[in-house]
Amino acid sequence: MFNFEFYSPWFLFLFLLFIPLLIRDISRKKLKGIKVPTVQNMNSSNGILPVLFLLKVSKYIILSCLFVAMARPRTFTISQDRDDTKGVDIMFAVDVSLSMLSKDLSPDRLTALKEIAIQFVEKRPNDRIGVVTYASEAFTKVPVTSDHQVVIDEFKNLNTAELYPGTAIGEGLSVAVNHLRTSKAKSKIIILMTDGVNNVENAIPPQVAAELARNNNIKVYSIGVGTNGIALMPTQVDVFGDLVFTETQVQIDEPILREIAQETGGKYFRATSNSSLEEVYSEINQLEKSDVKVAKLYNYQEYFKIFLWVALGMLVFDALLRWVLYKFLS
Numbered sequence: 001m002f003n004f005e006f007y008s009p010w011f012l013f014l015f016l017l018f019i020p021l022l023i024r025d026i027s028r029k030k031l032k033g034i035k036v037p038t039v040q041n042m043n044s045s046n047g048i049l050p051v052l053f054l055l056k057v058s059k060y061i062i063l064s065c066l067f068v069a070m071a072r073p074r075t076f077t078i079s080q081d082r083d084d085t086k087g088v089d090i091m092f093a094v095d096v097s098l099s100m101l102s103k104d105l106s107p108d109r110l111t112a113l114k115e116i117a118i119q120f121v122e123k124r125p126n127d128r129i130g131v132v133t134y135a136s137e138a139f140t141k142v143p144v145t146s147d148h149q150v151v152i153d154e155f156k157n158l159n160t161a162e163l164y165p166g167t168a169i170g171e172g173l174s175v176a177v178n179h180l181r182t183s184k185a186k187s188k189i190i191i192l193m194t195d196g197v198n199n200v201e202n203a204i205p206p207q208v209a210a211e212l213a214r215n216n217n218i219k220v221y222s223i224g225v226g227t228n229g230i231a232l233m234p235t236q237v238d239v240f241g242d243l244v245f246t247e248t249q250v251q252i253d254e255p256i257l258r259e260i261a262q263e264t265g266g267k268y269f270r271a272t273s274n275s276s277l278e279e280v281y282s283e284i285n286q287l288e289k290s291d292v293k294v295a296k297l298y299n300y301q302e303y304f305k306i307f308l309w310v311a312l313g314m315l316v317f318d319a320l321l322r323w324v325l326y327k328f329l330s
Helices: 009-027 048-071 109-122 148-156 169-180 206-215 254-264 274-287 304-329
Strands: 003-006 073-081 088-095 128-134 138-145 187-194 218-225 230-237 243-249 267-271 295-302
Touching: 003 009, 009 048, 048 304, 073 304, 088 109, 088 138, 088 169, 109 148, 109 274, 128 148, 128 169, 138 148, 138 169, 169 187, 169 206, 169 218, 169 254, 187 254, 206 218, 206 254, 218 254, 218 274, 254 267, 267 274
Parallel strands: 088 128, 088 187, 187 218, 218 267
Antiparallel strands: 003 073, 073 295, 128 138, 230 243
16 A cells, blocks of 8 residues: 655745735736737737746746655555564464353353454564364464454454364364464464363364474463353254253363463463453463564655656746747747
8 A cells, every 4th residue: 555745745835935926927917918019910819828828827837846846745655574583473273162152251252252362462463373263173264464453353253153063172273283383483372262172073182283283392372261160051052043041061171271281381271251361361461472573664656756857848848938939929
Protein backbone atom coordinates (compact mmCIF):
# COMPACT_ATOMS: atom_id res chain seq x y z
CA MET A 1 0.00 0.00 0.00
CA PHE A 2 1.38 3.41 -1.02
CA ASN A 3 1.25 6.44 1.24
CA PHE A 4 1.54 10.05 0.05
CA GLU A 5 3.22 13.00 1.74
CA PHE A 6 5.06 16.29 1.16
CA TYR A 7 8.58 16.26 2.62
CA SER A 8 8.57 20.07 3.04
CA PRO A 9 4.88 21.00 3.12
CA TRP A 10 5.54 24.54 4.41
CA PHE A 11 6.61 25.56 0.89
CA LEU A 12 2.95 25.23 -0.07
CA PHE A 13 2.33 28.46 1.84
CA LEU A 14 4.05 30.18 -1.08
CA PHE A 15 0.74 29.85 -2.90
CA LEU A 16 -0.37 32.78 -0.73
CA LEU A 17 1.81 34.95 -3.01
CA PHE A 18 -0.84 34.49 -5.67
CA ILE A 19 -3.15 36.77 -3.71
CA PRO A 20 -1.20 40.04 -4.34
CA LEU A 21 -0.48 38.91 -7.91
CA LEU A 22 -4.17 38.40 -8.61
CA ILE A 23 -5.04 41.73 -6.95
CA ARG A 24 -2.43 43.49 -9.09
CA ASP A 25 -3.72 41.88 -12.29
CA ILE A 26 -7.30 42.84 -11.50
CA SER A 27 -6.38 46.41 -10.57
CA ARG A 28 -4.43 46.81 -13.85
CA LYS A 29 -7.17 45.27 -15.96
CA LYS A 30 -8.38 48.59 -17.32
CA LEU A 31 -4.86 49.69 -18.15
CA LYS A 32 -3.84 46.39 -19.66
CA GLY A 33 -3.01 46.34 -23.36
CA ILE A 34 -0.34 46.11 -25.99
CA LYS A 35 0.67 49.25 -27.88
CA VAL A 36 0.38 48.46 -31.57
CA PRO A 37 -0.02 50.71 -34.60
CA THR A 38 -3.31 49.08 -35.55
CA VAL A 39 -5.88 46.70 -34.02
CA GLN A 40 -7.07 45.44 -37.37
CA ASN A 41 -5.69 41.92 -36.82
CA MET A 42 -6.40 41.72 -33.09
CA ASN A 43 -9.58 39.63 -33.22
CA SER A 44 -10.40 36.18 -31.95
CA SER A 45 -10.58 34.71 -35.42
CA ASN A 46 -6.85 35.18 -35.77
CA GLY A 47 -6.17 33.20 -32.55
CA ILE A 48 -4.55 36.09 -30.69
CA LEU A 49 -6.91 36.11 -27.71
CA PRO A 50 -6.20 32.46 -26.74
CA VAL A 51 -2.48 33.21 -26.96
CA LEU A 52 -2.91 36.25 -24.73
CA PHE A 53 -4.84 34.11 -22.25
CA LEU A 54 -2.05 31.51 -22.14
CA LEU A 55 0.51 34.25 -21.53
CA LYS A 56 -1.69 35.52 -18.72
CA VAL A 57 -1.93 32.18 -16.86
CA SER A 58 1.48 30.71 -17.71
CA LYS A 59 3.22 32.48 -14.82
CA TYR A 60 0.74 30.95 -12.38
CA ILE A 61 1.32 27.49 -13.82
CA ILE A 62 5.11 27.91 -13.66
CA LEU A 63 5.06 29.20 -10.09
CA SER A 64 2.64 26.45 -9.00
CA CYS A 65 4.94 23.74 -10.37
CA LEU A 66 7.95 25.32 -8.64
CA PHE A 67 6.13 25.57 -5.30
CA VAL A 68 4.97 21.95 -5.47
CA ALA A 69 8.46 20.79 -6.48
CA MET A 70 9.99 22.59 -3.49
CA ALA A 71 7.44 20.87 -1.21
CA ARG A 72 8.72 17.51 -2.59
CA PRO A 73 5.68 15.31 -3.15
CA ARG A 74 6.45 11.63 -2.73
CA THR A 75 4.92 8.25 -2.01
CA PHE A 76 6.39 5.67 0.32
CA THR A 77 5.98 2.07 1.41
CA ILE A 78 6.91 0.65 4.79
CA SER A 79 8.65 -2.68 5.25
CA GLN A 80 10.06 -4.36 8.32
CA ASP A 81 13.60 -5.41 9.04
CA ARG A 82 13.54 -8.22 11.58
CA ASP A 83 15.70 -11.16 12.60
CA ASP A 84 13.34 -14.05 13.28
CA THR A 85 16.18 -16.18 14.61
CA LYS A 86 16.05 -14.08 17.81
CA GLY A 87 12.30 -14.42 18.27
CA VAL A 88 9.87 -17.04 19.52
CA ASP A 89 7.80 -19.18 17.17
CA ILE A 90 4.53 -20.15 18.86
CA MET A 91 2.06 -22.76 17.68
CA PHE A 92 -1.34 -23.12 19.32
CA ALA A 93 -2.82 -26.63 19.33
CA VAL A 94 -6.46 -26.11 20.29
CA ASP A 95 -8.96 -28.83 21.17
CA VAL A 96 -12.25 -28.05 19.37
CA SER A 97 -14.18 -31.15 20.42
CA LEU A 98 -17.83 -30.69 21.40
CA SER A 99 -17.04 -30.67 25.13
CA MET A 100 -15.31 -27.31 24.64
CA LEU A 101 -18.82 -25.80 24.77
CA SER A 102 -19.16 -26.77 28.44
CA LYS A 103 -20.38 -23.98 30.69
CA ASP A 104 -17.89 -24.15 33.57
CA LEU A 105 -16.04 -21.18 31.99
CA SER A 106 -17.98 -18.10 30.94
CA PRO A 107 -19.82 -18.23 28.58
CA ASP A 108 -18.19 -21.54 27.61
CA ARG A 109 -14.70 -23.01 27.43
CA LEU A 110 -14.05 -22.32 23.76
CA THR A 111 -15.23 -18.70 23.84
CA ALA A 112 -13.20 -17.96 26.97
CA LEU A 113 -10.15 -19.60 25.40
CA LYS A 114 -10.50 -17.56 22.19
CA GLU A 115 -10.79 -14.24 23.99
CA ILE A 116 -7.79 -14.83 26.25
CA ALA A 117 -5.66 -16.34 23.46
CA ILE A 118 -6.31 -13.23 21.31
CA GLN A 119 -5.10 -11.03 24.18
CA PHE A 120 -1.96 -13.19 24.38
CA VAL A 121 -1.32 -12.77 20.63
CA GLU A 122 -1.69 -8.99 20.88
CA LYS A 123 0.97 -8.90 23.62
CA ARG A 124 3.55 -10.64 21.37
CA PRO A 125 3.83 -8.34 18.33
CA ASN A 126 7.33 -9.47 17.37
CA ASP A 127 6.81 -13.25 17.37
CA ARG A 128 5.50 -15.56 14.68
CA ILE A 129 2.34 -17.41 15.67
CA GLY A 130 0.27 -20.20 14.12
CA VAL A 131 -2.84 -22.23 14.96
CA VAL A 132 -3.69 -25.93 14.72
CA THR A 133 -7.10 -27.26 15.74
CA TYR A 134 -7.86 -30.87 16.57
CA ALA A 135 -10.63 -33.21 17.63
CA SER A 136 -10.49 -36.76 16.23
CA GLU A 137 -8.08 -35.36 13.61
CA ALA A 138 -5.90 -32.27 13.32
CA PHE A 139 -6.08 -29.38 10.89
CA THR A 140 -3.74 -26.43 10.31
CA LYS A 141 -5.66 -23.15 10.49
CA VAL A 142 -2.67 -20.80 10.22
CA PRO A 143 1.02 -21.70 9.68
CA VAL A 144 3.41 -19.63 11.81
CA THR A 145 3.22 -16.04 10.57
CA SER A 146 4.02 -12.51 11.68
CA ASP A 147 0.61 -11.39 10.35
CA HIS A 148 -1.19 -11.49 13.68
CA GLN A 149 -4.47 -10.19 12.29
CA VAL A 150 -4.84 -13.44 10.35
CA VAL A 151 -4.24 -15.41 13.56
CA ILE A 152 -6.78 -13.31 15.48
CA ASP A 153 -9.38 -13.73 12.75
CA GLU A 154 -8.95 -17.50 12.77
CA PHE A 155 -9.28 -17.61 16.56
CA LYS A 156 -12.56 -15.72 16.30
CA ASN A 157 -13.83 -18.28 13.78
CA LEU A 158 -13.00 -21.41 15.81
CA ASN A 159 -15.97 -23.70 16.32
CA THR A 160 -16.66 -27.26 17.42
CA ALA A 161 -18.36 -28.31 14.17
CA GLU A 162 -15.32 -28.14 11.90
CA LEU A 163 -13.86 -31.59 12.74
CA TYR A 164 -15.16 -35.08 13.55
CA PRO A 165 -15.88 -35.70 17.25
CA GLY A 166 -13.18 -37.07 19.48
CA THR A 167 -9.99 -36.00 21.22
CA ALA A 168 -6.73 -37.00 19.53
CA ILE A 169 -4.14 -35.10 21.56
CA GLY A 170 -1.23 -36.77 19.78
CA GLU A 171 -2.56 -35.75 16.36
CA GLY A 172 -2.89 -32.09 17.33
CA LEU A 173 0.56 -32.04 18.90
CA SER A 174 2.32 -33.83 16.03
CA VAL A 175 0.85 -31.48 13.39
CA ALA A 176 2.01 -28.49 15.42
CA VAL A 177 5.48 -30.06 15.76
CA ASN A 178 5.65 -30.60 12.00
CA HIS A 179 5.17 -26.86 11.42
CA LEU A 180 7.88 -25.84 13.88
CA ARG A 181 10.55 -28.46 13.27
CA THR A 182 12.33 -26.45 10.53
CA SER A 183 12.05 -23.12 12.34
CA LYS A 184 15.28 -21.19 13.02
CA ALA A 185 13.77 -19.22 15.89
CA LYS A 186 15.63 -18.83 19.17
CA SER A 187 12.77 -20.58 20.94
CA LYS A 188 10.02 -22.84 19.61
CA ILE A 189 6.98 -23.52 21.75
CA ILE A 190 3.59 -25.20 21.45
CA ILE A 191 0.65 -24.23 23.64
CA LEU A 192 -1.40 -27.44 23.80
CA MET A 193 -4.96 -27.12 25.12
CA THR A 194 -7.53 -29.80 25.81
CA ASP A 195 -10.50 -30.41 28.10
CA GLY A 196 -10.71 -34.16 27.78
CA VAL A 197 -9.04 -37.53 27.52
CA ASN A 198 -7.20 -38.93 24.52
CA ASN A 199 -9.82 -41.32 23.09
CA VAL A 200 -9.18 -41.85 19.36
CA GLU A 201 -7.86 -45.24 18.25
CA ASN A 202 -5.22 -45.53 15.52
CA ALA A 203 -4.15 -41.91 16.14
CA ILE A 204 -0.59 -40.89 16.97
CA PRO A 205 -0.04 -41.49 20.72
CA PRO A 206 0.61 -38.31 22.73
CA GLN A 207 3.89 -39.79 24.04
CA VAL A 208 5.19 -40.27 20.50
CA ALA A 209 4.24 -36.69 19.59
CA ALA A 210 5.98 -35.45 22.74
CA GLU A 211 9.14 -37.31 21.75
CA LEU A 212 9.00 -35.69 18.30
CA ALA A 213 8.73 -32.28 19.96
CA ARG A 214 11.71 -32.98 22.24
CA ASN A 215 13.86 -34.21 19.33
CA ASN A 216 13.17 -30.95 17.50
CA ASN A 217 13.91 -28.74 20.52
CA ILE A 218 10.28 -27.71 20.86
CA LYS A 219 8.92 -26.89 24.29
CA VAL A 220 5.28 -27.73 25.04
CA TYR A 221 3.12 -25.85 27.52
CA SER A 222 0.07 -28.03 28.12
CA ILE A 223 -3.18 -26.65 29.55
CA GLY A 224 -6.08 -28.63 30.94
CA VAL A 225 -9.23 -26.55 30.53
CA GLY A 226 -12.13 -27.27 32.88
CA THR A 227 -13.29 -27.01 36.47
CA ASN A 228 -12.65 -29.56 39.20
CA GLY A 229 -15.86 -31.51 39.65
CA ILE A 230 -19.15 -31.20 37.78
CA ALA A 231 -19.84 -29.05 34.72
CA LEU A 232 -22.72 -28.51 32.31
CA MET A 233 -21.58 -30.36 29.19
CA PRO A 234 -23.25 -30.92 25.82
CA THR A 235 -24.16 -34.60 25.71
CA GLN A 236 -26.59 -34.93 22.81
CA VAL A 237 -28.60 -33.08 20.17
CA ASP A 238 -32.39 -32.89 20.43
CA VAL A 239 -34.90 -33.28 17.55
CA PHE A 240 -34.66 -29.57 16.79
CA GLY A 241 -30.88 -29.71 16.37
CA ASP A 242 -30.16 -27.93 19.66
CA LEU A 243 -27.54 -29.12 22.12
CA VAL A 244 -28.70 -30.73 25.34
CA PHE A 245 -26.52 -29.93 28.36
CA THR A 246 -26.16 -32.31 31.29
CA GLU A 247 -24.22 -32.06 34.53
CA THR A 248 -21.23 -34.32 33.98
CA GLN A 249 -18.02 -35.13 35.84
CA VAL A 250 -15.07 -33.30 34.28
CA GLN A 251 -12.33 -35.66 33.10
CA ILE A 252 -9.00 -34.29 31.86
CA ASP A 253 -6.02 -36.48 31.00
CA GLU A 254 -3.71 -34.64 33.39
CA PRO A 255 -1.06 -37.42 33.64
CA ILE A 256 -0.58 -37.33 29.85
CA LEU A 257 -0.47 -33.52 29.77
CA ARG A 258 2.11 -33.44 32.59
CA GLU A 259 4.20 -36.08 30.84
CA ILE A 260 4.18 -34.11 27.58
CA ALA A 261 5.28 -30.94 29.36
CA GLN A 262 8.04 -32.69 31.33
CA GLU A 263 9.30 -34.57 28.27
CA THR A 264 9.77 -31.34 26.31
CA GLY A 265 10.97 -29.01 29.09
CA GLY A 266 7.70 -27.14 29.29
CA LYS A 267 5.10 -26.82 32.02
CA TYR A 268 1.60 -28.11 32.75
CA PHE A 269 -1.23 -25.79 33.82
CA ARG A 270 -4.80 -26.36 34.93
CA ALA A 271 -7.29 -23.63 34.05
CA THR A 272 -10.50 -24.01 36.07
CA SER A 273 -11.95 -20.54 35.38
CA ASN A 274 -11.60 -17.54 33.07
CA SER A 275 -9.27 -15.79 35.51
CA SER A 276 -7.03 -18.82 35.99
CA LEU A 277 -6.79 -19.32 32.21
CA GLU A 278 -5.78 -15.68 31.88
CA GLU A 279 -3.11 -16.22 34.56
CA VAL A 280 -1.79 -19.22 32.63
CA TYR A 281 -1.28 -17.18 29.48
CA SER A 282 0.26 -14.35 31.48
CA GLU A 283 2.80 -16.76 32.99
CA ILE A 284 3.67 -18.24 29.58
CA ASN A 285 4.10 -14.71 28.27
CA GLN A 286 6.59 -14.01 31.06
CA LEU A 287 8.47 -17.30 30.63
CA GLU A 288 9.06 -16.89 26.90
CA LYS A 289 10.88 -13.64 26.19
CA SER A 290 11.69 -12.49 22.66
CA ASP A 291 14.85 -10.63 21.61
CA VAL A 292 13.47 -9.52 18.25
CA LYS A 293 13.77 -5.82 17.53
CA VAL A 294 11.72 -4.75 14.54
CA ALA A 295 12.89 -1.74 12.52
CA LYS A 296 10.69 -0.01 9.97
CA LEU A 297 12.22 0.65 6.55
CA TYR A 298 10.73 3.48 4.46
CA ASN A 299 11.07 3.26 0.68
CA TYR A 300 10.42 6.61 -1.05
CA GLN A 301 9.47 7.52 -4.62
CA GLU A 302 10.05 11.25 -5.32
CA TYR A 303 7.97 13.25 -7.84
CA PHE A 304 9.45 16.76 -7.66
CA LYS A 305 11.34 16.27 -10.94
CA ILE A 306 8.07 15.94 -12.82
CA PHE A 307 6.96 19.39 -11.68
CA LEU A 308 10.38 20.88 -12.47
CA TRP A 309 10.17 19.54 -16.02
CA VAL A 310 6.64 20.93 -16.38
CA ALA A 311 7.84 24.33 -15.11
CA LEU A 312 10.77 24.28 -17.56
CA GLY A 313 8.49 23.28 -20.41
CA MET A 314 6.07 26.09 -19.58
CA LEU A 315 8.96 28.58 -19.46
CA VAL A 316 10.07 27.54 -22.95
CA PHE A 317 6.46 27.57 -24.18
CA ASP A 318 5.91 31.02 -22.68
CA ALA A 319 9.07 32.36 -24.34
CA LEU A 320 8.07 30.95 -27.71
CA LEU A 321 4.59 32.42 -27.40
CA ARG A 322 5.97 35.85 -26.61
CA TRP A 323 8.49 35.61 -29.47
CA VAL A 324 5.77 34.55 -31.94
CA LEU A 325 3.43 37.23 -30.70
CA TYR A 326 6.14 39.87 -30.92
CA LYS A 327 6.87 38.90 -34.54
CA PHE A 328 3.17 38.87 -35.32
CA LEU A 329 2.61 42.33 -33.93
CA SER A 330 5.78 43.93 -35.19
